[in-house]
Amino acid sequence: MNFMRKAEQSHSYGVIGLGRFGKALSLALAASGHELLVIDADEDKIRQLREYTENAFVVKTLDKESLSDTGIQNCDTVVVCIGEKMDVCILTVLYLNALGIQRVIAKANSEEHGEILKKLGAEVVFPEHDMAVRLARRLETSKMINYIELSEKVDISTLRIPEAFIGETIGSVDVRKRFGLNIIAVENPAGVMTELTSDYRFTEEDSIVVIGDREKINALEAKCY
Structure with missing residues (x-):
């Protein structure tokens, strides 16, 4: 056949x-x-x-x-x-x-x-190496919920909402300008939102899905936690 x-x-x-x-x-x-x-x-x-x-x-x-x-x-x-x-x-x-x-x-x-x-x-x-890297990244911080390696430098990471972001809007935190990252989705008990506007206001139940350079994601974690 x-x-x-x-x-x-x-x-x-x-x-x-x-x-x-x-x-x-x-x-x-x-x-x-x-x-x-x-x-x-x-x-x-x-x-x-x-x-x-x-x-x-x-x-x-x-x-x-x-x-x-x-x-x-x-x-x-x-x-x-x-x-x-x-x-x-x-x-x-x-x-x-x-x-x-x-x-x-x-x-x-x-x-x-x-x-x-x-x-x-x-x-x-x-x-074996890739699985070890993924595990290490997940153990690195309890704030990181999920992690996908797109290339040697670019990751997609799901992070619990930084305390400093709660009550702020996407536009006011300006993750792109401050950290060189893009927020591509917001997750919470109501579901996953991918069509985001700058006036969306974060709550403590939110998690953010960001894409960008691995070092910049690490910088966001270090800055906010």
């Missing part, structure tokens, strides 16, 4: 390697309703994933022809989750590039491995 992307799907994903990281990623993508293709050499792992996607293939040897036979070239994004096998991972990225995949993301287990993958045009992830 060859995977063909459905016309109504806005984005389709391929996952190669169903270790802990690959399986968790696949389940999350499937739960989000995305069109998904998964590949692994282990028949038991593939059998488990067939409950979530019909596009689950046992591929014993990852070469260009075998990958093409699955139809993975019809995926918009493919994630290579076999970082522990550096040589296989590198060759797989090369094959995916040759098949014309729009976006290739690869798991790396070392900085050296990551540098090679970057030179091949892949986006690189370090799952």
